[in-house]
Amino acid sequence: MMRHIISILLENESGALSRVAGLFSARAYNIESLTVAPTDDPTLSRMTLVTSGTDDIIEQISKQLNKLIDVVKILDLTEDAHIERELMLIKVQATGNARDEVKRLVEIFRARIIDVTDTTYTIEITGNGAKLDAFMEALSSITIHEVVRSGLLGISRGDRVLASQN
Amino acid sequence: MELTGAEIIIECLKAEDVEHVFGYPGGAVLHIYDAFFKQDDVKHILVRHEQGATHAADGYARSTGKPGVVLVTSGPGATNAVTGIATAYMDSIPMIVITGQVPKPLIGNDAFQEVDSVGITRPVVKHNFLIEDVKDVARVFKQAFFVATTGRPGPVVIDIPKDVTAHKTEFSYPEEMIMRSYSPTVKGHPGQVKRAIDYILSAERPMIYTGGGVILGNGSEQLRKFTRKLGYPITQTLMGLGAFPATDKQSLGMLGMHGTYEANMSMHHCDVLIAIGARFDDRVTGNLEKFCPDATIIHVDVDPASISKNVRVDVPIVGEVVQVLNEFNEALENTDRVPNASAIEKWWAQINEWRSQDCLKYDRESEIIKPQFVLEKMYEVTNGGAIVTSDVGQHQMFAAQYYGFDEPRRWINSGGLGTMGFGLPAAMGAQLAHPDDLVMCVTGESSIQMCIQELATCTQYGLPLKIINLNNGYMGMVRQWQEFFYDKRYSNSHMDVQPDFKMLAEAYGHVGIKVEKPVDVEPALREAIAQKDRLVFLDFITSQEENVYPMIPAGAGLNEMILV
Numbered sequence: 001m002m003r004h005i006i007s008i009l010l011e012n013e014s015g016a017l018s019r020v021a022g023l024f025s026a027r028a029y030n031i032e033s034l035t036v037a038p039t040d041d042p043t044l045s046r047m048t049l050v051t052s053g054t055d056d057i058i059e060q061i062s063k064q065l066n067k068l069i070d071v072v073k074i075l076d077l078t079e080d081a082h083i084e085r086e087l088m089l090i091k092v093q094a095t096g097n098a099r100d101e102v103k104r105l106v107e108i109f110r111a112r113i114i115d116v117t118d119t120t121y122t123i124e125i126t127g128n129g130a131k132l133d134a135f136m137e138a139l140s141s142i143t144i145h146e147v148v149r150s151g152l153l154g155i156s157r158g159d160r161v162l163a164s165q166n
Numbered sequence: 167m168e169l170t171g172a173e174i175i176i177e178c179l180k181a182e183d184v185e186h187v188f189g190y191p192g193g194a195v196l197h198i199y200d201a202f203f204k205q206d207d208v209k210h211i212l213v214r215h216e217q218g219a220t221h222a223a224d225g226y227a228r229s230t231g232k233p234g235v236v237l238v239t240s241g242p243g244a245t246n247a248v249t250g251i252a253t254a255y256m257d258s259i260p261m262i263v264i265t266g267q268v269p270k271p272l273i274g275n276d277a278f279q280e281v282d283s284v285g286i287t288r289p290v291v292k293h294n295f296l297i298e299d300v301k302d303v304a305r306v307f308k309q310a311f312f313v314a315t316t317g318r319p320g321p322v323v324i325d326i327p328k329d330v331t332a333h334k335t336e337f338s339y340p341e342e343m344i345m346r347s348y349s350p351t352v353k354g355h356p357g358q359v360k361r362a363i364d365y366i367l368s369a370e371r372p373m374i375y376t377g378g379g380v381i382l383g384n385g386s387e388q389l390r391k392f393t394r395k396l397g398y399p400i401t402q403t404l405m406g407l408g409a410f411p412a413t414d415k416q417s418l419g420m421l422g423m424h425g426t427y428e429a430n431m432s433m434h435h436c437d438v439l440i441a442i443g444a445r446f447d448d449r450v451t452g453n454l455e456k457f458c459p460d461a462t463i464i465h466v467d468v469d470p471a472s473i474s475k476n477v478r479v480d481v482p483i484v485g486e487v488v489q490v491l492n493e494f495n496e497a498l499e500n501t502d503r504v505p506n507a508s509a510i511e512k513w514w515a516q517i518n519e520w521r522s523q524d525c526l527k528y529d530r531e532s533e534i535i536k537p538q539f540v541l542e543k544m545y546e547v548t549n550g551g552a553i554v555t556s557d558v559g560q561h562q563m564f565a566a567q568y569y570g571f572d573e574p575r576r577w578i579n580s581g582g583l584g585t586m587g588f589g590l591p592a593a594m595g596a597q598l599a600h601p602d603d604l605v606m607c608v609t610g611e612s613s614i615q616m617c618i619q620e621l622a623t624c625t626q627y628g629l630p631l632k633i634i635n636l637n638n639g640y641m642g643m644v645r646q647w648q649e650f651f652y653d654k655r656y657s658n659s660h661m662d663v664q665p666d667f668k669m670l671a672e673a674y675g676h677v678g679i680k681v682e683k684p685v686d687v688e689p690a691l692r693e694a695i696a697q698k699d700r701l702v703f704l705d706f707i708t709s710q711e712e713n714v715y716p717m718i719p720a721g722a723g724l725n726e727m728i729l730v
Contacts, residue, residue: 010347011347014296015284015288015294015296018285018288019288022288022289026289056474056478059474060471060475063470063471063473063475064471066470066471067469067470067471069292069293069313069345069347069348070347071347072346072347164346
């Protein structure tokens with residue numbers, strides 16, 4: 001069972017997202033995370049989908065995705081060198097010793113505090129999934145109020161490009 | 167001139183040469199029905215239930231190759247159509263289903279007769295659309311027909327809110343359709359074709375295995391040329407029957423769960439398997455781990471997702487069957503290499519030994535009517551020339567086994583979804599498309615009752631179907647499995663109450679004949695066929711506990727058949 005990051009260019013039309021999501025539930029493929037937003041071309045959306053499966057299953061997932069009429073193109077980023085990023089927002093208790101401790105951890109992880117109250121910090125951090133997990137681990141002694149993760153975004157390294165024309 | 171959305175729908179149907187639309191009116195489609203009323207170009211066939219509309223359109227499509235068209239209202243109209251849409255989807259049948267929708271401002275408000283038709287049908291369509299602007303109607307129809315009929319065909323649903331059918335705009339039908347997200351592969355990859363030909367000509371125990379794709383892709387002629395040129399054995403799936411003539415000596419009949427012994431044994435022992443337009447369905451392969459253990463597998467299919475889905479193949483070729491078979495045939499003509507004659511001769515000797523098992527034998531002297539006997543007589547009396555539809559169950563298997571199909575698009579049944587109730591409305595669609603042909607519906611007393619209401623549609627449009635009801639009092643296939651695997655505990659597979667089918671047929675204005683003795687089978691069939699202008703319902707009282715043989719039990723390989 002290998003983890004794969006599949007980038008999907010699809011028509012920016014109502015229902016396109018549910019076609020993809022429906023395909024995964026109907027065929028019992030698993031989705032770890034899924035993000036989607038319009039691209040620079042407003043008629044297209046780009047989806048980043050993290051899934052896992054045997055080679056046979058991943059092959060079927062690719063083929064079934066390509067078969068959807070709204071899907072313009074797909075690329076398995078994990079086939080080649082690529083960059084992964086995820087954004088996480090965390091609201092923590094920031095009172096007493098924790099107030100300084102959290103600040104130190106934020107610096108070490110190159111995160112940022114983006115909102116402050118007398119009792120809380122809200123922190124922004126980006127990185128790959130492992131970095132975000134490590135940050136959470138480092139915060140284990142701190143009271144966490146809320147965690148929001150964006151799900152993974154990915155892009156190929158070098159000149160490899162996923163575009164509707166290429 | 168500006169037209170309403172409803173009028174534009176009619177214009178689109180005309181532009182697509184649609185002759186018949188199968189439908190049922192309701193609130194959300196009243197504007198469309200009004201537009202139908204005002205013209206004579208597209209004929210509307212009023213069914214008695216929306217399921218019947220979809221199956222009729224399906225039968226029309228399967229017997230002609232043209233897309234079937236359905237028109238139903240919102241809410242229950244759409245949900246009733248879903249079974250027929252799913253049936254078409256599983257067998258890759260081109261179909262356009264227009265579903266009315268509540269007016270746009272009401273969508274999402276739980277309005278009267280509102281359902282999310284696009285959401286409900288999404289998993290069982292090739293694609294679907296919700297039209298939100300009258301300006302999109304023509305483009306969406308063009309796209310819908312394009313998508314439904316190209317690549318691997320399938321049903322497309324167009325959901326159209328009532329207010330959109332009343333809005334007006336200029337009509338112009340797009341001449342061609344190019345979609346950046348959809349362009350099916352047509353030609354086979356030359357390198358793969360070359361590899362395939364190499365394997366094909368090196369084979370010592372070759373086997374050709376073809377499916378519904380050859381029929382859908384109109385590749386019958388090319389398949390015949392290919393198969394005869396090579397002299398190799400061929401087997402066809404339930405969906406593929408007729409692409410290659412059943413009466414040809416190279417044909418080993420159907421394969422799979424109720425296929426012939428010779429077909430399944432040849433599959434199991436072959437060294438090169440040439441699969442064309444078939445999808446390695448579980449009813450065909452049996453236990454995947456035991457499937458074709460020695461074979462190099464070549465697979466031709468228009469749908470890349472069908473390739474290596476269930477069985478890993480060695481030579482995948484994505485393309486239309488006609489194109490790829492033409493490429494095969496050209497390659498075979500332009501090479502000096504020929505098949506390995508001595509090996510092939512030995513292979514045929516082995517196959518003929520399997521064939522001599524005569525796996526379809528049954529008690530022809532029985533005093534009770536055997537269903538197989540009815541099918542054999544039906545074949546004899548019609549010279550194999552009828553268009554035959556079927557429902558689902560034992561009678562379907564008997565028809566596939568005993569009525570030899572020599573031509574494509576003459577055998578119409580629900581293979582993938584296995585929809586009981588399919589046979590009668592499908593026969594209506596086939597008869598409308600082929601008014602001069604003999605159309606027969608092979609069914610059982612359980613299946614026929616799932617869409618029996620369509621007998622009234624047949625009366626209304628004068629459809630002279632011949633209904634062959636194999637009446638054994640049981641849901642035969644359910645009973646057979648209960649006999650084999652549940653120690654004869656016949657849980658709910660027997661209907662203690664049946665209608666008098668003769669009287670029922672007569673009540674709808676048809677001819678009903680009850681047949682109880684083997685000696686009366688042939689005369690009854692002849693009489694039914696002689697009544698050219700009437701629907702004749704033949705109710706054959708058959709032996710109750712007949713089983714379909716041979717059979718591959720669940721979990722077994724193709725070489726582990728149960729013979730009689």
